[in-house]
Amino acid sequence: MAKHSxxxxxxxxxxxxxxxxxxxxxxxxxxxxxxxxSQVKISESQTRILCGDIRYIDTATSTTSGVWDFGSLFATDxxxxxxxxxxxxxxxxxxxxxxxFFPSNTAGAVFSTFHDVYSATPTYTFANVVxxxxxxxxxxxxxxxTWYWVAHGVTELGFQAASSTGSLPDKYGGFRYFVNSDTSxxxxxxLIVHAVVDFRGRV
Numbered sequence: 001m002a003k004h005s006x007x008x009x010x011x012x013x014x015x016x017x018x019x020x021x022x023x024x025x026x027x028x029x030x031x032x033x034x035x036x037x038s039q040v041k042i043s044e045s046q047t048r049i050l051c052g053d054i055r056y057i058d059t060a061t062s063t064t065s066g067v068w069d070f071g072s073l074f075a076t077d078x079x080x081x082x083x084x085x086x087x088x089x090x091x092x093x094x095x096x097x098x099x100x101f102f103p104s105n106t107a108g109a110v111f112s113t114f115h116d117v118y119s120a121t122p123t124y125t126f127a128n129v130v131x132x133x134x135x136x137x138x139x140x141x142x143x144x145x146t147w148y149w150v151a152h153g154v155t156e157l158g159f160q161a162a163s164s165t166g167s168l169p170d171k172y173g174g175f176r177y178f179v180n181s182d183t184s185x186x187x188x189x190x191l192i193v194h195a196v197v198d199f200r201g202r203v
Contacts, residue, residue: 046200047086051078057179057189065129067114068096069174071121073195087201088159089169094149096175097192100138105188108180109137113149115156115173129178138189149174159200 053076057064070091073079083089098111112132116122129135138145151157151172160169179189 043200045086045202046198047082048092048196048198049078049082051076051193051195051197053193053195055191055193057177057191064179065124065126065177067121067124067174067176068191068193069121070169070171072174072193073197074169076195079197082197082199083162085203086162086199087203089162089197089199090151090157090159091172092151092157092196092198094174094193094195096147096149097194098138098145098147098177099190099192100143100188101190102188103138103140103143109177109189110135111137111145111147111175111177113147113173113175115149115152116171117155118171121171124176124178126178129176132176147175159198162199 051073053068053072055068057066073091073094074083096111096113110126110129112129112135114124114132134147136145136147156172162169175191175193177189177191
């Protein structure tokens with residue numbers, strides 16, 4: 001006669017597990033709300049917004065060089081509004097669209113992004129801009145080119161104190177350009193900027 005085994009597989013039935021009891025009528029909504037509240041607390045009320053800016057680059061009278069950097073960001077309406085409400089910020093990424101309104105009129109121009117740590121805005125030469133790893137121009141006939149600045153490393157990804165008064169935060173780079181003088185009309189190039197900025201710590 002075959003002997004039956006007294007050992008039974010529990011299949012995990014004897015394991016102890018955490019159980020969340022949901023009040024009748026709440027369904028899964030209470031769990032969802034609690035998770036949202038927890039995430040807000042952990043992130044210190046972090047909020048991500050888009051800061052925009054538009055500027056023209058004149059080329060008719062003289063050689064033009066310049067940058068759009070964190071200092072330019074601090075002056076935007078979106079940033080100045082948010083800095084009144086939060087204690088810290090960081091810039092995650094910036095998109096730079098350059099439009100050529102008069103592609104038939106050539107003016108030697110070069111553009112590139114840059115990463116650096118500074119307080120006073122630097123001035124770049126033609127050679128500096130060309131040396132950028134993503135340097136380029138607006139191809140003739142297309143009328144538009146795009147560049148991207150993305151935060152990398154501990155310093156750039158860290159949060160800085162957001163204050164509308166006192167010393168300004170450190171600047172970590174942005175977009176630079178060098179345009180030779182030409183007979184092209186003023187406003188040959190238009191720069192449109194979209195910066196992704198994180199804010200946290202409500203005032």
